Structures are given as structure tokens and as C-alpha cells.
Amino acid sequence: MGIKGRACLPGGVKVGDEAAASTSIKVGDKLPPVEVHEGDPHCLVNIAEVFQGKKGILFGVPGAYTPACNKSHLPSYVENYEALKKGVEIIVCIAVNDAFVMSAWGSAQKVAGKVRMFTDPTGTFTRAVGLELDKEPLITALGNKRCKRFVLVLDNGVVKELKVEEDGTGLSCSLASHAMKLV
Template identity: 40%
Template structure:
């Protein structure tokens, strides 16, 4: 079942990686982590892939300060290992404080009901392209892209959902 507005974020382990190669990682429970904070969680099908690297992540990097000024944390998740996520963050100048989540086995996207089969592209199970806004662990907005699209999950669109 796909997560929806009004649902609570699931209790599932996430791995937050540092933004530089070799940085320490932190394993936390998503529900616990999201408590008492506003969080935009956006998902890309794969680090270093064209749309993810040229549009999706850069939009959140560019607008990161605007989210922070509104009291919102930003986290990027991809079904990649922590080493790939660290290298991607470093190569894309992800600012300190913007969270990168390595979902190597796809546990998080599966728990959200937002996993997708990318086997036809040689990528196996990945996360759909989406963004959600949660306040104190409760989903306030979920924006899921149609295949091949990158509009509703953009940083610019997500900023319009924050009051």
C-alpha cells in the first residue's frame, strides 16, 4: 500500500550518510527521526543517473537554504549503497546538513509502497521518483511522478507545500 496524506511514516531503519567520502554513517529509525521535525524526503531512482544528477538533486541543493529558513529538513533517498551516496553528494556539492539516505536494499521505498521494478533498464528494484512532506512524522503531502517525469517532486514544487 502506498503511503498517503495523513499516514505516519513507517518505523524502518534508514542509513544517513555523510556528505564526504569516508564520512561516518548513522543508522536510525525513520519514524523516530521524523518525530518533532518537518521533513521533505525525496527519492531518486539512482545516484549518478541523468535526470537525478542534472535536475532533481541540484534543485534541492539550490533551494536548500529556503527549506532550512522555513524550518524544514531535506533528505534525499536512493536505492544505492552508502559509498555511492557519499560519492554522489561530494560530486554534486550537497551542502552540509542536507541528508543523504542510502537505501541499499530498498527497505525504505518498499515500506513506503513506492518501490518500482527498473529491471528493464538493468537497475533492479529502485524507488519511484517522489517527494513527500511530513510534519512530526505525519505525511502532509505526497508527490509521485509519472514514469519519465520530473515536475511534481521538484524542490520548487515542494516549497509551495510548506506554510
């Protein structure tokens, strides 16, 4: 169990009757070759190619500057970078956000040389891996689906470990302190 009784889900496990708790991607799958943005809307990168030939961590957050993402989630990876780099070559944060916002958030969090900031502005990657968060009232009201909190440990683009916060938003198994145990 994580913070406030929240549990972490292994990939593909359903909790109760909530279909949203399951994921499409699972251990043993390859990352889909989806283009995402890095830095600005004109800089497209193929997420599968980024992890090709490398061991890495990909973690997802619901949004830049949201309270838990800004105070705990992203900072946990920046603060634990030295320990994490002993087990991985690359660390990437992804969110369904605007590229300029993610870039500014990365600068504010001093991620340079530690965590790459990818944005999935239309949710294409998030849908492809089955990690959409659309149950939150504010998100639904805005007509915008976000990304669940998750962490993937990848080796040559293949999922070796996958943890998803049970409610999609909690903070336990997707923090860097937990990811360090997975690499």
C-alpha cells in the same frame, strides 16, 4: 502537467490500469520506522525518528549519478535550500543505492549542511511505503528495484503532502520548485 506531459500523482491514485502508479503511504500516515543508512553501511538511522518533532521534506530518486537525478533533481534542492529552510527543518534525499555511492554523490553535489543523503540498499523502506520502481527494462534486467521519484512533506513524521511522478521517473512535481509550494 509536468515536463513532457508528465503529470504528478497525489498519493494513492492509480493511473489507468498500472498498479505501480499507486502508493501504500498516503497523506495522514506516519513514516514507517525503518532503518536506512547514512554515510556508510555502519551508520543506521531510523527514518521515522529523523523526522520526529520536525517539519521536513523527504524526496526519492531512482539512483545516484543517474542523468536527471544528477543534473536536475538533487541540485534543485541544494540550489533552493535557503528558500526551503524557511518552511522546513530537514531535507532528506533517499535512493535504493549503496551507502558509499550516496555519500560520494552528496559530496560531489556539495549537499553538506543542506540535504542529508540516505540509502535504502535492500529497498526495505521503499517497499514499506509502496514506492518501488520496477518497470524500467534496465532495472528489471539488473534484478534490482529502485525508488520512484516522489516528494513527501512531513510534520512530526506524518505525511502532510505527497506527490509521485506519474511514470515514477519524470521530473516535475518532485523537484524543489514544486516542493516549495507544498510547505
